[in-house]
Amino acid sequence: MLVEALLAVTFVAAFAVLLAPARYAGRIAAVLSLVPLVGSLYAYAAFDGAGNALLGGTPAFETVVPWVDIGGYAVDWHVGLDGISLPLVVLTAVLTTVAIVAARGEIEGRRSLFYALLLFTEASLIGVFSALDFFLWFVFWEFVLVPMYLLVAVYGGPRRRYAAIKFFVYTNVASLVLFVGFVMLVVATPVESFGLAAVAEAVRSGAVTGAFGLSASAVTGVAFLALFFGFAVKSAFVPFHTWLPDAYTEAPTPVTVLLAGVVTKMGTYSLLRFNVTMFPDLIRQWALPLALLAVLTVLYGSLAALAQRDAKRLVAYTSIPSMGFVLLGSVAATNYGLAGATFQMVSHGLLVSVLFLAVGYVEDATGTRMINKLSGLADRLPVTAAVLVAGAFGYMGLPLMSGFAGEFFVFTGSFAAPYPHAQLVTAAAMFGIVVVAGYLLRLLQGVLMGPFEAPTTVTPRSRRDLAPAVALVLLSIYLGVAPGTLMGAIQDAVGAFVAVFGGGL
Amino acid sequence: MALPALTPQYVLGLAALLVLVVDAFAPTSRKNGLLAGVTALAGVVSAGVAAWLFAGGTGRTTLFDGALAVDASTSFFTAVFGCVAALVAAASYDYVRDEPNQSAYYALVLFATAGMSVMAAANSLVTAFLALELVSLPAYALVAFLKRNAGSAEAGLKYFVVGALSSGILVYGISLVYAATGVFGFEALAAAVQGNAHVTVLGAGVVMLIGGFAFKTASVPFHFWAPEAYEGAPAPVSAFLSSASKAAGFVLAFRVFLLAFPLAAFEALGIPWTLVFAVLAVLTMTLGNVAAATQTNVKRMLAYSSIGHAGYALIGLAALSGPASSDIAVVGASFAHLFVYGFTNTGAFLVVALAERWGVGRTFEDYAGLGRSAPVASAALAVLLFGLAGLPVGGGFWTKYALFLGAVQSGLWWLAAVGIVNSALSLFYYSRLVKAVWVDAPDETGVARERPTGIYAAVVVATVVTVVLLVAPDLVFSWADAAARALVSA
Numbered sequence: 001m002l003v004e005a006l007l008a009v010t011f012v013a014a015f016a017v018l019l020a021p022a023r024y025a026g027r028i029a030a031v032l033s034l035v036p037l038v039g040s041l042y043a044y045a046a047f048d049g050a051g052n053a054l055l056g057g058t059p060a061f062e063t064v065v066p067w068v069d070i071g072g073y074a075v076d077w078h079v080g081l082d083g084i085s086l087p088l089v090v091l092t093a094v095l096t097t098v099a100i101v102a103a104r105g106e107i108e109g110r111r112s113l114f115y116a117l118l119l120f121t122e123a124s125l126i127g128v129f130s131a132l133d134f135f136l137w138f139v140f141w142e143f144v145l146v147p148m149y150l151l152v153a154v155y156g157g158p159r160r161r162y163a164a165i166k167f168f169v170y171t172n173v174a175s176l177v178l179f180v181g182f183v184m185l186v187v188a189t190p191v192e193s194f195g196l197a198a199v200a201e202a203v204r205s206g207a208v209t210g211a212f213g214l215s216a217s218a219v220t221g222v223a224f225l226a227l228f229f230g231f232a233v234k235s236a237f238v239p240f241h242t243w244l245p246d247a248y249t250e251a252p253t254p255v256t257v258l259l260a261g262v263v264t265k266m267g268t269y270s271l272l273r274f275n276v277t278m279f280p281d282l283i284r285q286w287a288l289p290l291a292l293l294a295v296l297t298v299l300y301g302s303l304a305a306l307a308q309r310d311a312k313r314l315v316a317y318t319s320i321p322s323m324g325f326v327l328l329g330s331v332a333a334t335n336y337g338l339a340g341a342t343f344q345m346v347s348h349g350l351l352v353s354v355l356f357l358a359v360g361y362v363e364d365a366t367g368t369r370m371i372n373k374l375s376g377l378a379d380r381l382p383v384t385a386a387v388l389v390a391g392a393f394g395y396m397g398l399p400l401m402s403g404f405a406g407e408f409f410v411f412t413g414s415f416a417a418p419y420p421h422a423q424l425v426t427a428a429a430m431f432g433i434v435v436v437a438g439y440l441l442r443l444l445q446g447v448l449m450g451p452f453e454a455p456t457t458v459t460p461r462s463r464r465d466l467a468p469a470v471a472l473v474l475l476s477i478y479l480g481v482a483p484g485t486l487m488g489a490i491q492d493a494v495g496a497f498v499a500v501f502g503g504g505l
Numbered sequence: 506m507a508l509p510a511l512t513p514q515y516v517l518g519l520a521a522l523l524v525l526v527v528d529a530f531a532p533t534s535r536k537n538g539l540l541a542g543v544t545a546l547a548g549v550v551s552a553g554v555a556a557w558l559f560a561g562g563t564g565r566t567t568l569f570d571g572a573l574a575v576d577a578s579t580s581f582f583t584a585v586f587g588c589v590a591a592l593v594a595a596a597s598y599d600y601v602r603d604e605p606n607q608s609a610y611y612a613l614v615l616f617a618t619a620g621m622s623v624m625a626a627a628n629s630l631v632t633a634f635l636a637l638e639l640v641s642l643p644a645y646a647l648v649a650f651l652k653r654n655a656g657s658a659e660a661g662l663k664y665f666v667v668g669a670l671s672s673g674i675l676v677y678g679i680s681l682v683y684a685a686t687g688v689f690g691f692e693a694l695a696a697a698v699q700g701n702a703h704v705t706v707l708g709a710g711v712v713m714l715i716g717g718f719a720f721k722t723a724s725v726p727f728h729f730w731a732p733e734a735y736e737g738a739p740a741p742v743s744a745f746l747s748s749a750s751k752a753a754g755f756v757l758a759f760r761v762f763l764l765a766f767p768l769a770a771f772e773a774l775g776i777p778w779t780l781v782f783a784v785l786a787v788l789t790m791t792l793g794n795v796a797a798a799t800q801t802n803v804k805r806m807l808a809y810s811s812i813g814h815a816g817y818a819l820i821g822l823a824a825l826s827g828p829a830s831s832d833i834a835v836v837g838a839s840f841a842h843l844f845v846y847g848f849t850n851t852g853a854f855l856v857v858a859l860a861e862r863w864g865v866g867r868t869f870e871d872y873a874g875l876g877r878s879a880p881v882a883s884a885a886l887a888v889l890l891f892g893l894a895g896l897p898v899g900g901g902f903w904t905k906y907a908l909f910l911g912a913v914q915s916g917l918w919w920l921a922a923v924g925i926v927n928s929a930l931s932l933f934y935y936s937r938l939v940k941a942v943w944v945d946a947p948d949e950t951g952v953a954r955e956r957p958t959g960i961y962a963a964v965v966v967a968t969v970v971t972v973v974l975l976v977a978p979d980l981v982f983s984w985a986d987a988a989a990r991a992l993v994s995a
Contacts, residue, residue: 068978070903071834071910110877139897139975146891146898149936153944161944168936176929183906187913212918 002043002061003079003130006089010036010123018116026104029115033097036122040093044086047489052496053082053132054200054277060086067136073186074193078133083493084342085129087486088262088269091349092129094475095261096122098468099254102357105364105465106252107155114155117147121258128266134182134194138175141270144263145171148255156250163243163250170243174233181226182274187211188219200278224282227274228290234267235323238297245304248316253360256312260319260356261349268326268345272338276330280501283333287419290331295425297324298432306439311362311369314443315355318395321432322348328429329410332422334503337413338494343486344406347394350476351403354391357469358384361461362447366454371443376452383466385448390473392440394480397433402479407433409483416505508558510566510575513551513583514622517590520547521615528608537602540611541959544594547615551622552587555580559984565991567628571690574628578988581840582625582756585847588970589749590618592848592963596741596855599862599957601650610650613643614745621753628764629689630679633757637675637721640753641668644746648738660737667730668720675717681710694765701774708776711766715781718761721754723747724815725788732796735808740858743804744851747811752843755818759836763992768825783823787923790816794927798934801868804857806934807850810893813931814846817924820908826915829994835911837989841981842904845892845974849899852967853889856882859960869938874947878954882961883942885968890935892971895928900974900981907982 013032020028043061051057059080067077081089100118107114124147127140145168153164186194188211191202202208208216229240236244244264248256276283283290301320308314322344329341361384362377363369378385394401397408414426479485498504509515524540559580567574593614601610620639627633645668649661683689685707686697701707720727735743762768762778771778793813800806821839825832859882865871876883892899895906905928909921974981 068903068982070907070978070982071838071914072830073910113880139902142897146887146896150943153940161940164944165940172932173929176925180925183910187910212913 001063002039002046003081003126004063006036006039006043006126007123009039010119010126014116014119014123017119018112020112022111025112025115026100029100029119030097033093033100033119033122036126037093037097040090043081044090047081047086049080049082049086049489050492051082052084052277052493053080054197054273055496055500056197057082057493057496059132062132072192075135076133076193076195077136078195079130079136080132081130083489083491084269084272086489087342087346088129088265089126091265091346092122092125092262095257095349095353098353098357098472099257101468102257102360102465103252103254106254106360110154114151117151118254118258121147121151125262125266129269132196134186134196134199137196138179141266142175144266145175148259148263151255152247152251155252155255157252158250159246160250163246166243167247170233170240174230178227178230181223181230184212184226185219185223188216196273203278204280220279220282224275224279224286228271231267231271231275235264235271235326236267236320237293237323237327238300238320241297241301241320244319245313245316248319249310249313253356256316256356257353260316261353264319264323265345265349268323268330268341271327272330272341276333276338277497280333280497283331284418287331287333287417288421288425291328291414291417291419291422291425294324294328294331295429297321297327298429299435302432302435302439306435306442309371311359311371311443311447312356314371314439315352315359318355318436318440319348319352321436322352324429324432325407325410328414328426332414332417333497333501334413334416334418334505335491335494335498336409336505337417337503338497339487339490340406340409340411340413342490342494343402343409343483346486347402347406347476347479350472350479351391351394354387354469354472354476355395357472358388358391361466361469362388365458365460367456368454371446373455374447374453375450376448377454377458378448380452380458381460383463383470384460387466387469387473388448389444391469392444394473394476396437396440400477400480402476402483405480405483413505418503507561508554510558510568511573511626512558513555513580513587514619514626516547516551516554517587517615517619517622520544521612521619524608524612524615537598537607540608541594541598544611544615545591548587548589548591548594548618550587551618552584552591555583555587559987571692572629572632573623573626574691575626576988576991577984578756578760578840578991579622579626581844581984581988582752583622585752585844586618586621586625586749589745589847589851590614592851592855592967593741593745595959595963596744596858598959600739600741600858600960604651610647613647617643617647617745618749621749624753625756625760627757627760628691630682630694630761630765631689633761634676634679637717637757638672640750641672644750647742647745648734650742651739656737657739660734664730664734667727671717671720671727674713675720678710678713678717681706681713685710691760691765695767695770698766698774699770704774704776707774711776711778712781714761715778715785718754718758719785722751722758722815722818723812724785724819725792728789728792728812728815731812732805732808735811736802736804740804740854740861743808744854744858747808747854748847748851751811751815752847755839755843758822759839759992762822763836768827779823779825782819783917783920786816786819786823786920788816789813789819790924790927794930798930800934803860803867803869803872803938806938807853807857810931810934811850813927814842814850814893816927817905817908818842818846820912820920820924823920824912824915824917831911831914832993833986833989835908835915836993837982837986838904838907838911840988841978841985842901842908844981844985845900845904845971848967848970848974849889849892849901852885852964852971853893855960855964855967856886856889859957859964862957862960863954869941870945872938872941873945874942876943877947882964885964886942887939888968889971890939894932894935896932897975899971900978901971902975903978903982
C-alpha cells in the first residue's frame, strides 16, 4: 500500500496547493512535498523486494487489483517497486522538493497553479516508475505530459510556446507509436492481460504469433522498434533530440530540473523495462547498431554542446551524451552495463540539476547567461561558483562523485558486452568524456575565471536559496563514495536478468 | 413492486406535459428555476429508473404488440439521454433565464428526450420513425429558439430543411423495405429478409435507411447541417443535439441493423452492409477531424469534432463479423463510447455556453487567457478536451481503445489505423484550444467573471464523471456489454 499512499498523498497535495492562496503556495508546496520525500525514503529503508519485477522477482509494496476488462484483456491496478524503480522513485521525490524550493522568487503570477503542476508531475512520475501494468503505466506516462507542457508553455522564457508545442508534439507522437506497437504485440500474443510480467514472459517464451499479415518475428520486430522509437524520443537520443535543447532552455529552472532530472529518465527506464527485459534476443541482435546510436548520441551531443554560447543551452546539451551512456549500458545487457545505466540515471538526475540550478543562480545574479558576456564571477559568487565547479567535475567523472561511479560501471559493463567490437565502440563513447570535459571546462573558465566582467552589478542570492544545489552536490558525493547504497538493490534486479539471459560482468 | 418497463419514458413525457400545464396556469410569473428543476429532475429520475430496471434484470419486454421492446440497450441509452438532459437543463437555467417562452424550451427538451428514449425501445420501423420525428421536431424549434438572433433562426431553418429531406429519405426507405418484406416489426423483418426475392428493392431501402441514420448521427453524407446548426443554436442545445440526439440516432441504427437486418442474411443476399458502415466510418472520422483542424471558431471546431466522434462510434457497426463474443465486444465499445462522449462532449459545449454568456467571442483567440479569469471552467475544459482526444484523462481513453481493438479483432486493422491517425490529428486541434485558454495572454487582464451556478455545476459534474470513468470504467463497460449482448444475441 505504500505506493498507493505515495501517489494519493502527492495528488492530494497537488490539489491542496492549487487551492492555496498564491502567497503561501510555495511554502505549502515545499512542506507537503516533504511527505512523499519521507515516504520514498521510508520505501528505500523498508525495501524488501527481490529480483526483477518482470522476471519472476517479488517487487516490494506490490498490489494487484483487477481494474477493468476490455475486449478480453484484463487490465489491473498493479504497482510495485524493484531495485530498478526504487532509486528512480527516490530521485523523483528528491528533485521535486529541490525544484519547489528552487522556485522561490523565480515564478511571478499564477503560483498556486505552478506548484500544483509540479506536484502533479511528481505523482505521475512515481506512477510511471511503479506501474507494472502496461495501461496503468501508459496512463501515468501521458499524465506527465500535460503538466509539463503547461509548465513550459505558461512559465517559460521568451520562446516558450514554440518549445512547449515542440515538446508536446514530439513526445505525443512517440507515445502514440509505442502504444500502438505494444498493443499490436499483445494482440498477437496469447496473453489475457496487460501485466508487464505476463507479457514479458509470453514474448520471451516465443508465444508471439503472426498477425496483421506479418510473421511472428516481424510483429516482435515492429513492436521492438515502435517501443524503442517512443523511448528514444523521450530520452532525446540523437537524432530524436531536437525538442530537448528548446524545452530545457525555455523552461524556468525548477521545471528544467524536473525535465532533465527525471522526465528523460522515463524514457531510459522504460527502455530498460520494455526493450531490454522483454526482448532479450532482439536486444542482443540489435546491440551493435543501437550501441553505435549511443556513440552517435554521445559524440554529437557533446560536440553540439561545445558550440553553445548560452550557458543554459550548453547544460541542456550535456544531457544528451549522458543519456547516450545510459543507452550504451542498456544495450550491453551485462550486469554492470544495466546496473550502471540505472545508476547513471540517478547520478545524472542529481548532477544535471546542480548545473541547471547553478546556471540559474548566475543568471539571476547577473541578468544574463551568455558565456561571452560573463567572466571572473568566482570571487563575486563564491558559493555559486563552488556549486558550478562541483557539478561540472561530477559530470566529467571526478572520482568519489556519483558521475564517476555511474560512468565507470557503464564502461565496465559495456567493455564486456557480447556484441562484436564492443571494446571499440565503448572506447569511442569514452572519447565523449573528453569532449564533455572540454566544454564544461570552457564554461567554468569563461564564467568563473579571468577578469571580472558582467553586464550589470552582481547581486548574489541568499545562502538559503543555494541550499538545494549544495544538498544535491553532497548527495552526489555520498553516492560516489558509497555507490553500494543503491547498487545493492539495483544489482539484485539486474542480476536476475543476467542470470536468465547471460551477459557476464 | 415491479415498475412498468416504460417508466423512464413516462416520466419524461409527463414531465413535459407538467411543464406545459404549469405554464398554462401561470404564464407570466418567473419560474425559470422551477422549470429547469423539473426538467433536470425528470432527466435524473428517468436515468435512475433506467438503471434500476437494468439492475432488476428483467431481460427483454415487448410491449404494444411488439411495437416497442425494452431491453438492456434501452435502459443504457435512456440513462445517457436522461443525464445529458439533466446537464443541459441545469445549464439552460442560466442560459435562457432572460429569454421569453422558457416553458416551451424546457417542454421541447423533455419531449425530445422522451422521443430519444422511445427510439431506444423501438422494435418496429413505424415506431422508429415516429420516435425519430418526436426528437426531430422539438430539435428544430430548439435550434431556432433564440428567434431574434439571426444566426439561431438561420441555423434552425437549415437544420429543418436538411432534416425534412432526410426524414423523407428515411420514410421512403422504410416503404421500400416494406415493399420487399411486407412487415414492419424487427423480428418479422429478420425472418422476412432471409432469402428475400426483392434484393434490389430491399437493398435500396436499406441504403436509404442508412442515409436517414446518417442525418441523425451527423455522419457523412448527411453531416453538413451539423456545423451550421450547432454554431447557430444556443450552446446548451448544441450540447444536447451533439451528445444525446446523436446517441439516439446510433441506438436506433444499432437496433435496426442488429435486430431487423441480420448480417448473415444480408451477406447471403449480397448486401454486406458492414462494408457501407466501414466506408462511412472512415469518411466520417477523417472529414470530421480534418475539418475540425482547420476551424477558427470554437463551436464549429466542436461540431466537426462531434462528426469525427460519430465516425469512431460507427466502428461498432462496421466491425461486426459474426462471432457473438467479438460482436458484443465491439458494439459494447461503441455504446460505452457514446456514454462517455455524452458527458465529455456535453461538458465541452457547456463551457462554450459559459463563454457565450460572458461574451468572450467565438474564435480561439477570443478564448485566450480564460485560464486566468476562470480557472475552474478552464481546467474542466482542458480535461474535457483531452478526454475527447482520447488521452488518459477520461473514460474516452478506454472506449476509444476498445473500439480500435474491436476493429483489429474483426480483421479491420486498417480501420483502426485510420482511427488512430485521426485521434492523433484530433489532439492537435483540441490542444490548440487548451493552449489558447491556458497559455496565450488575454488582451485585457483582470476581468471579473460572474459564476452562473447552473452552467458551472453542469460543467463540473460532466468533468467529474469523465474522470471517474477513467478510474472506474467498469461502471459503464459492464452495462454497455449487457446492452450489446441484448441486441447481438437477440
